Amino acid sequence: MSWVKKDLLGLEYLTKEEIELILDTADSFKEVSTREIKKVPALRGKTAVNLFYEPSTRTRVSFEVAAKRLSADVINIATETSSVRKGETLIDTGKNIQALKADMIIMRHNCSGAANMLARALDISVINAGDGWHEHPTQALLDMFTLKEKLGRIEGLNVTIVGDIAHSRVARSNIWGLTKLGANVTACAPEMLLPVAIEKMGVKTSSNIDEALKEADAVNVLRMQFERDEGAAFPQQLDYFKRFGITRERLAKAKKDIVVMHPGPINRGIEMSSDVADGANSVILDQVTNGIAVRMAVLFLVAQAREVKA
Amino acid sequence: MSILIKSGRVIDPANKIDAVLDILIEEDKISKVAKNIKAQADSIIDAADKIVAPGLIDMHVHLRQPGREDKETVATATAAATRGGVTTVLAMPNTNPAMDCLENAELLKKIIAKDARINVLICGTITKGRLGKELSAILELKKSGVCAISDDGCSVDSDELMFAALKEAKQAGVLTICHSEDKKISGNGVINLGFNSTRLGLRGISNESEYKRVARDIELAKKSGASVHIAHVSCRQSVEIIGKARKNGVKLTCETSPHYFSLTEDALLGYDTNMKMNPPLRSLEDLVAIKQGLKDGTIDTIASDHAPHTENEKDIEFERAEFGVVGLETELAVSITELINSKILDWSKLFEKFTSNPARILGIERGSLSQGGPADVAIVSGGKEWQVKKDELLSKSKNSAFLGRTLKGTVDYTICNGKIVYKR
Numbered sequence: 001m002s003w004v005k006k007d008l009l010g011l012e013y014l015t016k017e018e019i020e021l022i023l024d025t026a027d028s029f030k031e032v033s034t035r036e037i038k039k040v041p042a043l044r045g046k047t048a049v050n051l052f053y054e055p056s057t058r059t060r061v062s063f064e065v066a067a068k069r070l071s072a073d074v075i076n077i078a079t080e081t082s083s084v085r086k087g088e089t090l091i092d093t094g095k096n097i098q099a100l101k102a103d104m105i106i107m108r109h110n111c112s113g114a115a116n117m118l119a120r121a122l123d124i125s126v127i128n129a130g131d132g133w134h135e136h137p138t139q140a141l142l143d144m145f146t147l148k149e150k151l152g153r154i155e156g157l158n159v160t161i162v163g164d165i166a167h168s169r170v171a172r173s174n175i176w177g178l179t180k181l182g183a184n185v186t187a188c189a190p191e192m193l194l195p196v197a198i199e200k201m202g203v204k205t206s207s208n209i210d211e212a213l214k215e216a217d218a219v220n221v222l223r224m225q226f227e228r229d230e231g232a233a234f235p236q237q238l239d240y241f242k243r244f245g246i247t248r249e250r251l252a253k254a255k256k257d258i259v260v261m262h263p264g265p266i267n268r269g270i271e272m273s274s275d276v277a278d279g280a281n282s283v284i285l286d287q288v289t290n291g292i293a294v295r296m297a298v299l300f301l302v303a304q305a306r307e308v309k310a
Numbered sequence: 311m312s313i314l315i316k317s318g319r320v321i322d323p324a325n326k327i328d329a330v331l332d333i334l335i336e337e338d339k340i341s342k343v344a345k346n347i348k349a350q351a352d353s354i355i356d357a358a359d360k361i362v363a364p365g366l367i368d369m370h371v372h373l374r375q376p377g378r379e380d381k382e383t384v385a386t387a388t389a390a391a392t393r394g395g396v397t398t399v400l401a402m403p404n405t406n407p408a409m410d411c412l413e414n415a416e417l418l419k420k421i422i423a424k425d426a427r428i429n430v431l432i433c434g435t436i437t438k439g440r441l442g443k444e445l446s447a448i449l450e451l452k453k454s455g456v457c458a459i460s461d462d463g464c465s466v467d468s469d470e471l472m473f474a475a476l477k478e479a480k481q482a483g484v485l486t487i488c489h490s491e492d493k494k495i496s497g498n499g500v501i502n503l504g505f506n507s508t509r510l511g512l513r514g515i516s517n518e519s520e521y522k523r524v525a526r527d528i529e530l531a532k533k534s535g536a537s538v539h540i541a542h543v544s545c546r547q548s549v550e551i552i553g554k555a556r557k558n559g560v561k562l563t564c565e566t567s568p569h570y571f572s573l574t575e576d577a578l579l580g581y582d583t584n585m586k587m588n589p590p591l592r593s594l595e596d597l598v599a600i601k602q603g604l605k606d607g608t609i610d611t612i613a614s615d616h617a618p619h620t621e622n623e624k625d626i627e628f629e630r631a632e633f634g635v636v637g638l639e640t641e642l643a644v645s646i647t648e649l650i651n652s653k654i655l656d657w658s659k660l661f662e663k664f665t666s667n668p669a670r671i672l673g674i675e676r677g678s679l680s681q682g683g684p685a686d687v688a689i690v691s692g693g694k695e696w697q698v699k700k701d702e703l704l705s706k707s708k709n710s711a712f713l714g715r716t717l718k719g720t721v722d723y724t725i726c727n728g729k730i731v732y733k734r
């Protein structure tokens with residue numbers, strides 16, 4: 001099969017085959033980063049614009065490295081220093097970038113659906129680098145790529161995602177992607193952080209991490225943010241660590257080879273203890289490395305899209 | 311000036327008429343409704359195969375004037391109304407300044423006298439500035455001709471204040487229209503709470519935030535004996551609670567809007583801000599309950615909740631976009647499309663929801679084709695299809711939830727006070 005979509009907005013919108021195509025393409029790009037000259041000419045003459053409305057170092061840098069290894073020209077727009085501060089709308093900003101004859105916009109935005117909106121308004125490609133609580137497709141793709149690399153498959157795996165599911169785009173994208181590829185997913189969080197009807201996404205839910213770890217082949221540990229203004233009911237840091245923190249003691253009761261993932265940046269001692277983050281089961285830095293190959297694949301495929309407009 | 315409307319199917323629910331008849335209009339009155347009227351007239355309209363109904367009454371319209379003339383004006387909204395067969399609107403008071411005192415109402419009355427193409431009634435506020443702190447001058451507002459009060463957009467949170475308002479409204483003889491929403495529950499929600507809010511990563515608005523406040527408003531209506539009308543009913547529990555209260559004799563009426571029986575929360579899946587309104591589009595179960603409420607009479611009237619917003623306020627990130635949709639030009643056609651073929655309502659019942667019922671609720675002598683009554687008439691091709699096109703909307707704002715949709719039922723003529731104000 002070949003890729004036809006102009007944009008990558010979320011894994012909800014992809015078929016199993018499309019996800020597999022990205023993962024397979026990433027597999028062939030992974031080797032590029034091991035060469036002495038880490039560059040291929042696949043996107044030579046193409047321009048990718050990083051448009052980030054939220055602070056992000058790791059995702060932006062990962063996309064930038066990926067684009068450069070494909071020989072694309074990369075422009076970074078940090079919205080704090082652009083005319084966005086002068087009140088320009090998102091669509092106007094997008095149309096200006098399009099008028100510069102850029103080929104794709106990689107966008108991070110704090111509003112859910114921002115990428116969908118931008119993609120509808122533009123003819124050039126939009127790659128969602130995270131929108132609000134909605135989706136962060138390339139993170140989930142690199143998580144799946146890493147799982148496949150470590151465990152040889154996705155289908156039939158038991159994957160537990162633990163943390164603030166309600167406010168997590170990483171969780172949503174992982175759930176769509178993993179369930180499409182046949183994994184059994186458990187979403188584990190305090191009750192108040194499990195969003196309404198999440199089971200309809202095809203997951204089991206749990207508020208007991210020890211239970212949720214029992215059969216898990218992998219655990220994806222989400223970053224906890226305690227500064228949200230969602231009311232006093234939000235759990236306290238220490239209490240959270242005690243109830244849900246991934247520690248060596250907890251892992252001792254799980255499968256011996258359980259794969260421990262984290263999208264970063266880690267809050268050591270809040271969602272995960274340091275010994276786990278640095279321990280033998282952790283693949284956190286492999287995820288970062290794989291992120292480049294996965295993003296190269298996405299940029300490459302989207303650039304070739306035959307579809308004019310989604 | 312006289313108009314003779316020939317051979318139309320006259321549907322006049324107030325007078326229980328559904329028959330092929332002629333109607334003679336002289337000056338601003340209906341002078342005769344009969345078979346084969348032989349009379350000279352300045353204009354003759356052949357209404358064969360068309361429905362001739364009283365002009366529609368829409369008791370929930372945001373004209374935006376004074377204060378937000380960039381969104382809509384009395385002139386543009388009433389022009390839009392004529393295209394929808396609407397001849398009377400109740401103007402919601404959340405203008406700037408708000409309709410909370412005699413002076414402001416007089417200001418709007420002047421604009422209406424100058425610019426309105428149809429009948430415009432003014433709704434006053436319940437509280438000063440719609441802030442929910444202090445009662446408006448309700449008796450004074452009544453004197454200036456205000457027939458209803460509402461803090462639409464907000465509910466009066468304080469039970470004591472709402473009760474005081476209802477007592478005063480009863481004394482003044484005005485209707486109280488409730489925007490029943492507990493914002494402590496709905497919070498910063500932007501769409502219906504459910505699987506869709508979860509998958510879209512948007513904050514949800516629960517049914518509970520509506521029906522709990524509906525229950526409170528009904529409780530206060532009962533206690534005060536005032537006439538209460540619940541605006542924009544969107545969820546199944548509200549329909550149930552209202553139905554029960556009415557069976558128990560509470561003086562209570564309610565409305566819904568066309569989008570609540572034609573669209574569900576699934577319309578939000580593409581983050582289309584033209585599908586964003588408050589209350590939000592609900593689940594299919596709620597939609598079915600709304601239809602049932604229309605059928606069994608629990609829901610008295612259909613109102614557009616016409617809420618114009620500029621493109622600048624809609625063509626932005628979903629959670630930052632304004633709530634609301636325009637509806638004057640589509641409400642009848644959406645209702646015909648959704649309710650007639652599916653046999654939820656027959657034609658007479660449908661027009662009842664748009665004419666005699668709102669007239670009764672508002673206590674106005676309109677909404678019928680009675681001889682000697684005001685000549686407000688809509689002439690409609692019930693089966694004719696048309697497509698909703700942005701460029702053809704007469705409203706200043708284009709935020710319709712039905713853009714591109716093919717609907718049944720065109721308004722061919724709208725006559726208001728004996729004048730042809732719209733011709734297709």
